[in-house]
Amino acid sequence: xxxDYLVLSIVLFCLGILGVISRRNVFTVFMxxxxxxxxxxxxxxxxxxxxxxxxxxxxAMLVMAVAAAExxxxxxxxxxxxxxxxKLDTNVFSLLKG
Amino acid sequence: xxxxxxxxxxxxxxxxxxxxxxxxLHLSSCQTCKLSERTYGILACIAPILTFLFAIKVFxxxxxxxxxxxxxxxxxxxxxKVGELDIAMGFFADPLSSLMLLFVTFTAxxxxxxxxxxxxxxxxxxxxxxxxxxxxxxxLILVLGNGPVVMFVGWEGVGLCSYLLISYYSEDRANVxxxxxxxxxxxxxxxxxxxxxxxxxxxxxxxxxxxxxxxANAHLLSSTTISLVCLLLFLGATGKSAQIPLxxxxxxAMAGPTPVSALIHAATMVTxxxxxxxxxxxxxxxxxxxxxxxxxxxxxxALVSAIYGMYQDDIKKVLAYSxxxxxxxxxxxxxxxxxxxxxxxxxxxxFFKALLFLGAGSVIYALHHEQxxxxxxxxxxKLPITYWTMLIGALALxxxxxxxxxxxxxxxxxxxxxxxxxxxxxxxxxxAGMTAYYTFRMIFLVFHGSPRDQGLFxxxxxxxxxxxxxxxxxxxGALFAGVLNLPAIFGGGQVVSHWLAPSLAELHPEASHxxxxxxxxxxxxxxxxxxxxxxxxxxxGAEVPVFTGFASFAYHTFRINELYDLLLVRPYKAIxxxxxxxxxxxxxxxxVQLTTWFYRAAGTVFKLLQVGYVRIxxxxxxxxxxxxxxxxxxxxx
Amino acid sequence: MIAQWLFYGFATLAVLGALGLIxxxxxxxxxxxFIVTLISLAGLYALLSASLLxxxxxxxxxxxxxxxxLFIIMFLNIQATDLPEEKGRWTFLFGGILVIAPIGLFLxxxxxxxxxxxxxxxxxxxxxxxxxxxxxxxxxLLPFEIVSILLLVALVGAVVLAGKKEMAx
Numbered sequence: 001x002x003x004d005y006l007v008l009s010i011v012l013f014c015l016g017i018l019g020v021i022s023r024r025n026v027f028t029v030f031m032x033x034x035x036x037x038x039x040x041x042x043x044x045x046x047x048x049x050x051x052x053x054x055x056x057x058x059x060a061m062l063v064m065a066v067a068a069a070e071x072x073x074x075x076x077x078x079x080x081x082x083x084x085x086x087k088l089d090t091n092v093f094s095l096l097k098g
Numbered sequence: 099x100x101x102x103x104x105x106x107x108x109x110x111x112x113x114x115x116x117x118x119x120x121x122x123l124h125l126s127s128c129q130t131c132k133l134s135e136r137t138y139g140i141l142a143c144i145a146p147i148l149t150f151l152f153a154i155k156v157f158x159x160x161x162x163x164x165x166x167x168x169x170x171x172x173x174x175x176x177x178x179k180v181g182e183l184d185i186a187m188g189f190f191a192d193p194l195s196s197l198m199l200l201f202v203t204f205t206a207x208x209x210x211x212x213x214x215x216x217x218x219x220x221x222x223x224x225x226x227x228x229x230x231x232x233x234x235x236x237x238l239i240l241v242l243g244n245g246p247v248v249m250f251v252g253w254e255g256v257g258l259c260s261y262l263l264i265s266y267y268s269e270d271r272a273n274v275x276x277x278x279x280x281x282x283x284x285x286x287x288x289x290x291x292x293x294x295x296x297x298x299x300x301x302x303x304x305x306x307x308x309x310x311x312x313x314a315n316a317h318l319l320s321s322t323t324i325s326l327v328c329l330l331l332f333l334g335a336t337g338k339s340a341q342i343p344l345x346x347x348x349x350x351a352m353a354g355p356t357p358v359s360a361l362i363h364a365a366t367m368v369t370x371x372x373x374x375x376x377x378x379x380x381x382x383x384x385x386x387x388x389x390x391x392x393x394x395x396x397x398x399x400a401l402v403s404a405i406y407g408m409y410q411d412d413i414k415k416v417l418a419y420s421x422x423x424x425x426x427x428x429x430x431x432x433x434x435x436x437x438x439x440x441x442x443x444x445x446x447x448x449f450f451k452a453l454l455f456l457g458a459g460s461v462i463y464a465l466h467h468e469q470x471x472x473x474x475x476x477x478x479x480k481l482p483i484t485y486w487t488m489l490i491g492a493l494a495l496x497x498x499x500x501x502x503x504x505x506x507x508x509x510x511x512x513x514x515x516x517x518x519x520x521x522x523x524x525x526x527x528x529x530a531g532m533t534a535y536y537t538f539r540m541i542f543l544v545f546h547g548s549p550r551d552q553g554l555f556x557x558x559x560x561x562x563x564x565x566x567x568x569x570x571x572x573x574x575g576a577l578f579a580g581v582l583n584l585p586a587i588f589g590g591g592q593v594v595s596h597w598l599a600p601s602l603a604e605l606h607p608e609a610s611h612x613x614x615x616x617x618x619x620x621x622x623x624x625x626x627x628x629x630x631x632x633x634x635x636x637x638x639g640a641e642v643p644v645f646t647g648f649a650s651f652a653y654h655t656f657r658i659n660e661l662y663d664l665l666l667v668r669p670y671k672a673i674x675x676x677x678x679x680x681x682x683x684x685x686x687x688x689x690v691q692l693t694t695w696f697y698r699a700a701g702t703v704f705k706l707l708q709v710g711y712v713r714i715x716x717x718x719x720x721x722x723x724x725x726x727x728x729x730x731x732x733x734x735x
Numbered sequence: 736m737i738a739q740w741l742f743y744g745f746a747t748l749a750v751l752g753a754l755g756l757i758x759x760x761x762x763x764x765x766x767x768x769f770i771v772t773l774i775s776l777a778g779l780y781a782l783l784s785a786s787l788l789x790x791x792x793x794x795x796x797x798x799x800x801x802x803x804x805l806f807i808i809m810f811l812n813i814q815a816t817d818l819p820e821e822k823g824r825w826t827f828l829f830g831g832i833l834v835i836a837p838i839g840l841f842l843x844x845x846x847x848x849x850x851x852x853x854x855x856x857x858x859x860x861x862x863x864x865x866x867x868x869x870x871x872x873x874x875x876l877l878p879f880e881i882v883s884i885l886l887l888v889a890l891v892g893a894v895v896l897a898g899k900k901e902m903a904x
Contacts, residue, residue, distance in 0.1 A: 097710025
């Protein structure tokens with residue numbers, strides 16, 4: 001049974017990657033990252049159940065805290081982006097072009 | 099049996115510290131905050147005088163020891179250690195090095211004092227004295243080093259200082275070229291030295307690579323190895339001591355300031371080769387054949403350079419060729435296993451040749467840097483002190499009894515005869531006559547007759563006291579140094595030979611009194627013939643000669659420089675250009691260019707991947723991750 | 736048995752929500768779908784006896800973070816014209832699937848090496864506030880404190896970034 005949870009976690013993680021690399025909308029990209037974090041959380045908790053130890057749950061909590069910090073910063077960046085360009089497109093930034 | 103003394107390490111350190119201090123002062127001084135020449139002069143003279151006092155202490159310490167145990171040494175630190183090669187920065191004094199130490203520091207002190215006067219008004223006064231002190235430090239390392247490697251440090255160090263000081267007036271391109279020539283020619287000799295050292299180490303170096311261990315293990319060597327090592331070391335000596343075929347740099351080295359010519363290119367550095375052969379006498383005495391090669395090279399050098407000396411018109415060139423010639427005598431001496439005679443000639447030569455050079459410097463100083471002897475004349479009245487001191491020097495050089503040069507030169511010639519080499523003896527006597535001729539040709543042209551250039555003559559004036567006092571002291575030395583080794587036939591005790599005996603593996607050939615008298619007589623006769631011809635031709639003035647035939651050939655030093663240029667320099671340059679214009683762009687640069695081209699092309703291609711969108715970079719990352727997953731899946735069952 | 740059915744239900748909902756997130760054009764729709772995923776995950780946590788995490792997932796994630804995101808989306812008043820034109824979206828999606836497939840398969844292989852385990856609810860307060868709190872404040876105190884500093888830094892950073900324009904003007 002635990003394996004099913006882990007498989008679900010893998011599926012969600014891959015969908016998260018897919019969202020990050022295929023979408024240009026800043027919000028979608030951001031939420032895809034959150035999806036990947038959640039997939040990881042699910043794996044942590046499933047393994048915590050498997051080993052009957054609560055360390056995995058603690059780690060999941062820490063991940064949540066980090067996700068909250070990330071959300072605060074990322075949304076600030078999104079607001080700035082929208083203020084400067086009026087767009088929500090990640091392709092607006094191409095300063096790294098060689 | 100071996101005494102240790104830490105002050106040995108201090109002896110080279112003092113001039114080196116002096117050089118550092120003076121050099122830093124010179125570098126940090128500007129136009130306005132420039133130190134006075136007086137300050138520099140006093141600073142510069144401290145180190146040589148202190149080292150001279152130490153040299154006396156070394157001498158007295160050695161003297162206090164029993165004859166067989168006359169060695170003191172000091173190991174400062176382990177310099178490097180690679181495999182069997184364990185080299186300590188150590189210093190070692192025995193009778194041989196103590197004698198060298200004494201006259202090196204003595205003449206160096208006097209020449210430092212003299213330079214204060216000679217270099218007055220020079221823009222880079224501090225630099226000059228920094229170099230001189232550095233030279234003295236390196237020379238002392240050479241003399242006191244406890245093994246070939248430490249000696250080599252000094253050997254290269256004095257070469258460097260020689261180069262720096264020859265090119266001292268570097269505004270003139272000719273001087274720079276002369277410096278380069280000296281440096282490059284010396285490199286050829288140094289290659290021999292290094293190879294000789296390497297062979298020696300390969301053969302017996304494993305059980306200690308200092309003189310004491312080498313001497314103890316010398317019997318383990320095969321005679322072929324010894325011959326090879328000795329020949330290679332002698333190649334090094336021909337470079338440093340200006341012997342055939344590498345003597346060409348020394349006449350050009352006269353481009354440096356005259357005190358430098360006196361100190362480095364007459365009295366001390368150029369005798370390093372003789373010192374080195376004497377130092378390795380425990381090897382050279384085992385292979386008489388190589389010794390003969392050394393002796394013949396020396397005596398031929400003496401002959402050739404004496405011929406050149408007879409036709410030169412630059413006062414310093416005359417002295418330079420006489421130096422080469424005298425060095426030839428020294429090598430004839432050490433080559434015939436008469437090490438103490440050779441070293442004794444080094445010793446007396448240091449006095450009279452330094453004296454002659456300083457006297458020449460005084461003349462040049464008086465005539466505002468005019469060096470052509472055909473523009474001088476009648477200076478006897480204008481420069482009395484210089485005249486009388488130089489006359490003593492000239493008599494010593496020409497080998498007039500009882501001046502110092504007579505005894506030392508005669509000793510070598512006598513030993514040539516005693517060891518059964520009449521050929522060497524004959525050439526030696528011939529060269530002695532020629533020496534007398536060209537020396538007095540110079541003296542007569544410079545000091546006698548009537549002035550050839552009235553303007554120069556009128557402005558001539560005697561040098562300041564700071565220059566004349568060293569002249570007088572050296573003149574006293576040139577007069578009496580010979581007495582130290584008075585041969586038994588004159589009732590002398592051969593003090594120097596006995597003093598040197600423990601350091602040298604010397605042969606003492608037996609010869610009859612008649613031989614000795616014959617040798618002495620021949621030398622004296624040669625001297626008188628030489629001086630008479632010189633007096634006949636130049637005693638009361640002579641016109642500027644026009645050289646033709648052989649004389650012209652000799653004036654141009656047998657066109658040896660041109661020959662070397664044709665045979666060695668030009669082919670070398672041709673090879674260089676060939677490499678520059680063909681080999682380098684076509685062969686070696688090809689792969690390099692290809693690599694750069696490849697990287698440029700790769701850069702152009704990869705630049706396309708740098709689209710600037712973070713999302714795309716994420717895709718690259720995921721692709722990488724994906725490929726890694728593929729690989730890892732393979733290994734996972 | 737019912738737990739299994741619940742798992743399948745939640746799992747289906749979570750996957751569907753995630754698909755909605757990455758497929759909907761407008762971020763508002765995507766966010767709504769994502770909330771479904773998050774709530775389903777909360778249910779899954781409950782099934783895994785992680786009662787505290789179940790609550791936290793609902794309160795912190797589905798509650799706080801997502802309402803923040805929704806608030807910003809509405810605050811920016813996004814019109815259809817503001818959205819980027821994603822012409823090659825489908826190409827990227829299918830290409831992405833091709834690229835990601837090896838990663839997923841590899842992870843599956845790894846997971847298969849793990850032992851199969853029970854998922855029945857464990858009693859004795861497993862995953863409860865007290866037990867998790869004990870572990871958090873004993874074994875994980877230092878990471879916990881570091882994360883608190885991280886949150887503080889993020890707070891300051893967000894204020895500085897978002898307030899920049901006003902401060903400059």
